[in-house]
Amino acid sequence: MQNKKERLQAFFMVLPSILAVAIFIYGFIGWTVRVSFTSWKGMIPDYTWVGLQNYINLLTNDPRFQVDVRNTLLFTIPFVFGTLIIGLISALLLDQGLKGETFFRSLFLFPMAISYIVTGVAWRWLMNPATGARMSGLNLLFSKIGLDFLNSSYTATPEWGMAYIAIPAIWQLSGYCMALYLAGLRAIPDEIREAARVDGANEFQIFRTIILPLLRPVTLSALIILGHMSLKTFDLIIAIAGKSYALDMPSIYMWNTTFDGHVYGVGAAISILLLISVAILIIPYLIYSLRKEAQL
Amino acid sequence: MTRSRARYLSYIPLVLLSFFYLLPIYVMVLTGLKSLDEVSIKTMWDFPRQLSMANFAVAFDELRPYLWNSIKLVIPSSILSSILGSLNGYVLAKWKFKGADIVFPLILFGMFIPYQSILIPLVDFMHKINLYGGIPGLMLVHIIYGIPITTLTFRNYYASIPNELVEAAKIDGAGMFNIYRNILLPISIPSFVVVLIWQFTQAWNDFLFSVVLTSSRNWTVTVGLNNLAGGQIIAWNVQMAASFIAALPTLLVYIFLGKYFIRGMMAGSLKG
Structure with missing residues (x-):
């Protein structure tokens, strides 16, 4: 009442x-959409309508945007899968009630508290591709301990450089993924495992046929959260690579076009394409999460 | 007995993973502690022969104005964010108005958008209201774009409080705001801690808003650090020390209030 x-x-x-x-x-998204339909170029707003022209150019006729799409995939695939796998493995290791569990858990999660800029600056030095007398970072460490075969040219690798940005990104987010999986594992009642053991299943069978399927919702959430983060990646790349063409992503292209080049129409179109790709992942997830909550 | 042996074997991958997570911190601290003449890229992994705070001192001097800007930004913005989130969460959990079920997901979506898609109007708007370039404008932006996560965290918390508590107070004649102030606010201190430190961390670590909306005099620590590390002037050992200094405040928050930090993080994935 x-x-x-x-x-x-x-x-x-x-x-x-x-x-x-x-x-x-x-309101601002709507405004950006409006800008994306114009040929606004330069410091003075110009709302000359060009329809979908900016989008068509980006998607069909812009080599830099095509590189960006490729780079996004090249980064996203190792990042998302690396994070999921390391997160799952650490969660499984820590779910056994080992001594020191709290310590390891806190240690694996601390990168979440650090800014991408710090991560990027530190990993830029660790992933220094220099060879010979100027060798440093991980390559130097690997050489010292006899693991030379691991030496790499990292982000300077032709064609594949972008994939190495996944290493610091995995470093930053695998602990988060571990926390998600740990929460999922803790929600599985012990009786289920015990019953399977009584039935003679070994630990691997239990994992494959019981645990993993029960963790599927966690995997899905993690996949979506990590996937959308990966699309938005900006700070980390700026800190590692600045604005280099080889390690370009849509977020950086948008930045360049808009704030360095003042080609607002195109910058707005890039950002809207980015928004659409994020929305495709996030909207179904939001609806699903809120519905599930309403059922409880 | 195979299970207990497997448990011991688990420490091998755990220790290896620990090395992976500690590597950047190790390099930052170790390099930072070396004396200036001892810093050569060749000896990057060697222990310092003598401990010196010189790099940290230089780095701190370089970062000082940016650290101060960040502090001026982060403290008020996280406090205001929490108050706002708490009021929103209370209404959305206990005083649902018509359409609240549509408004809430629309607010939540704001948490996930790539901010690039609002930057062009935002810069324009900040110029128009004369808040471009300074800390107060940046504060406003952090508060506004923090509404989704702060509202979500508080709403979930207040939703877990039994409605009977609110109903009983109503019967006793307590008004809407008094119920909040006298009953819900006092028991929501843990949620305040969660939201305060989450917003603190977000604003401290933010780069995009700060680099777009502030003039160099008002740069926050991430922009300052990126600028310092991107140039050729500052030696790499100082860069490492500076990175560590920039990370320290949020690291300390994590070390001392980790439990609350993790709760904020989990709320962000809608896992309540």
Whole structure:
């Protein structure tokens, strides 16, 4: 029995936030969409309508954007799978109730608290591709301990350089993935495992036929969260590579075009393509999560 | 007995993974502690012959203005964010208005968008309201784009509080705001800690908003660090020390309040 006045008060209490979100998120997205349909170039706003021209150019006729799409895949695949696998393995190792579990768990998670810029600066030195007398970083370490075969030219590798950005990204996020998996594992009742053991299943069979299928929702969430992060990657690449063409991503292209080149129409179109790709992953996930919550 | 042996064997991959996670920190600290004449890229992995704080001192001097800017930004913005999130969460959990079920997911989506898609209007808008270039403008931006995550965290927490508590207070004649202030606010301190440190970490680590919206005088620590590390002037040992200094505040928060940090992180994946 809520009285009318109080309900109104409650509504007015959230109204500023609703308006802020409406303007700063949806209004601004709409504005960006509008800019993306124009040929605005230069410091003075120019809303000459060009329709979908910017999008068509980017998708069919722009070599740099094509490199970006390729780079996004080249980075996303090793990053997402590396993070999932390391996260799952660490969660399984830590789920056995070992001594020191808390210590390892905290250690694996601390990179989440650090900025991508710090991560990037540190890993840029670790992944230094220099050879011979100027050799340093990981290559130097590998040489010292007799693991020379691991030496690599990292992000300077022709064609594949982009994939190496996945290493610091995995470093940063595998602990997060571990935390997701650990929460999932802890939610599986011990009785299920015990019952399977009684039936004579070995640990690997239990893992493959019971644990892994039960972890599927966690894997799906992690896949979506990591996938959308990977599309948005910006800071890490700036810190490792600056704005080099070989390690370009849509976010950096957008930056270049908009704030260095002042080609606002094209910059806006790149950012909207980025938004669409993120929305395709996130919207179904949001709907699914909220529905599941409503059922509880 | 194979299971207990397997348990011991588990320490091998765990220790290897620990090396992986510690590697960058090891290099940052070790390099930072070497004396200036001892720093050669060839001896990167060697222990310092004598400990020196020289690199940290130089790095701290370089970063000082940016650290100060970050502090000025992060403390008020995380406090204001938490208050706002708490009010929103309370209403969305206990005073659902018509359409609240549509508004909430629309707010949440804001947490996932690539901020590139709002940057062009944002820069324009900040110029128009005369908040471009400075810390107050950046603060406003962090508060606004923090609304989704702060609202979500508090809403989930308040939703877990039994409605009977609120109903009983209503029967006793307590008003909407008094119920919040006298009943829910006092028991939501843990959520405040979660949101405060989450927003602290987010704003401290943010790069994109700061680099777009502030003039060089008002750069925050991430932009300062990136600029320092991107140039040729600053020696790599100082860069390493500077990275460590820039990471230290959020690392300390993590070390001392890790439990709350992890809760914030899990809320971000909608896992409540």
